[in-house]
Amino acid sequence: MIRFENVRKKYGDTVILDNLSFNIEPGEFVVLIGPSGCGKTTTLKSINRLITPDQGKIFIDGQDISEVNPVKLRRKIGYVIQQIGLFPNMTIEQNIGIVPKRLKYSKSKIKEITRELMEMVDMSFEDYAHKYPSELSGGQQQRIGVLRALAASPPIVLMDEPFGALDPLTRSTLQDEIVKLHKKLKKTIVFVTHDMNEALDLADKIIFMEKGEIVQMATPDEMLAHPASALIRDFMRKSSSSADSSDLTAADFMKTKFFSVYKKRSIRECTDLMARQHIDSLLIKNDDNTYAGIVTIRAIKKHGKSSGSIGDITPHVNITSNISENAKESFDKLYATDDNYVVVLEDDNTIAGIITKTGMATAMADTLWGDMQ
């Protein structure tokens, strides 16, 4: 579907892409990964001719793209840029409809497509279609950025770190969604990330780049089993622990960066904190630092008043684990409930950390890798 043949690109004297050659099959989900500045974005942008290589050829469906009109080419390739880039002067509906409009789809057809796509990512058309990007949260904007790329159902979609600036929870939700979309729509996807866990979760094939060259191109399983270089091993080890999976405890997978407040904090302060940190719930502590429960933004909304203290709202009793509990048990709990994370407690019931769904995914990938060692 996409073929690179000895593609080279230089800026001044620096070689950015060094004789890149690879092949991407139709319907494949390919993830480009590597250290910052290794040329991932450059590779991606040469596919839709935002960048022209100095040497070598790129073929799409057997056709040399340098012979295709770039505007026409780009309309057949969805593109999600790293900075989202939703047009602030257009509504969500107009943003999503931008390519279909140029391809002269009828108005009603565009509306139908927009509605369908928005439903796929759980955003209601009625609520959001007529809003402007500035009225959406970061996670919602990134969803729309992805939808905009999909709207004219291009056979190829390029995504440059589409979930870069998100908190782990939203990120894992969107990863799930993209996997669903890929399965359903059978697109060829080229996806850039520098997060190995993301790559392992999503990819059919991973291309690991370093200094403009491909170091290894392999399936996730293969890469886990036989990392081709020390750097790749490093990338995968970053968040892994080498212990045997059976005696890993909750402590090994919890995030120790979390946001907790005492009951006496005002509701206003709490909502400010949540807005600043892009989180939708806070852990609540009693005066003696013991865990009291969590309060979600939904509960605050339901409560209705922004005056008073957070303690006025009855906290939700979230699932908890003891810090020394076996990790697998914590994961099973997380699977079994609707809660978004497990609160991990010390023996004296103070809060030690939380285990999120992404944390869990990481853990599984790491364990798998550990097993293969």
Place this chain on the structure above:
Amino acid sequence: MNISIILEHFYLVFMSVLFSVVVGLPLGVLAYLNQTLQKIVLWVVEILQTIPALALLGLIMIIFGAGKLTVIIGLVLYSLLPIVHNTFIGLENVDSGIKEAGKGMGLTKYDRLISVEIPLAFPMIFTGIRIATVTTIGVAVFATSVGGGGLGSIINQGIRTQNMELIIFGTLALMIMAIFFDMLMIWVNGRLVKRSSN
């Protein structure tokens, strides 16, 4: 004689900008401190600048008579906008973390303003003063119409007597003065910013 006219022009501009700062800076601070006054102050200085300069000078002349006093009052009113506006915006834009740190250290509102906020906002305020200066150099050509003298008188005379040399002399003097002060103040501002970032 020509030199003295240039000096006269410069005197008008200097006095006007000086008083404009004396009046405008406190007004900008006031707008920053007081939500209710903010709207009124910003609105008034904006309206002042929509009045045609010559008309404004004419109106002031009704009260203060022809002469330099009228010119200076008029030019002060006219150049308030950039100074008040930039003082206000400069103070508003001081990083909220820094403001909070000041609060945290137990500084009073007044203390914070004097020792933290105004110094940090100063490059912005200074830019306002620069804009006011350059504008005033140009607007001061109207001074001659209300008996204030300055380079406007040479230009007017040149136009009346169809003397191209006089027009060019007046204009060049004006342009050089404007560009000189513009560059000088940009340079000074650059030094200020550099010092405060060290």
Place this chain on the structure above:
Amino acid sequence: MSFFNTYGERLIDAIQIHLFYVLSSVFIGFVIALILGIILSRIPRYANIIMPLLSIFQTIPGIVFIGVLFLYLGMIPATVIIALAVYAIFPVLKNTYTGLMDVKPEYIEAAKGCGMSPIQTLLEVELPLATPSIITGLRMSTIYTVSWSVLAAMIGLGGLGEFIYIGIASNNNALILLGAIPAALMAIVLSLLIDGLRRLIVPKGLRSLK
């Protein structure tokens, strides 16, 4: 009463003439500035030299433009309109240019990525995003032009400046007011109209950004 009997008709005339000078010169200046601004934003390398030169040019007071043109073209309305139009160009040009240059590159990249041609990118993304800045420029131009139109009277071409000049010369306060107040009102009304226009044409999604 007798004051208005004497001057009423002349005042209406003067307001009309003044307004005509302002509207025609701002219109001409705006169109030229918009086009120049767009062109300059396509060649930023040259614009970096051209813009400072223009801003030097800008320090020439309007009175000189009118005076010099008067010497060459004589006492015709075109003298005033051309001089004022030249003067009206700069604020719009500067704001159009900076407005376009300030459009974040990510939007342009996204537009290209969506298969928009350069013209479409300009019309549908860059210009809409630059409108707040462009309108601010238009507002400044208009206010300045109302102010400088007073000078038409200096070369005997009427407008509200006539009352002001005669008033100042003959120490007639009532005449000064008769010229000054309508001129000030005109500037205020026009800038309010432009604020209204801003509300109409600045894309809705940009307002909550500010």
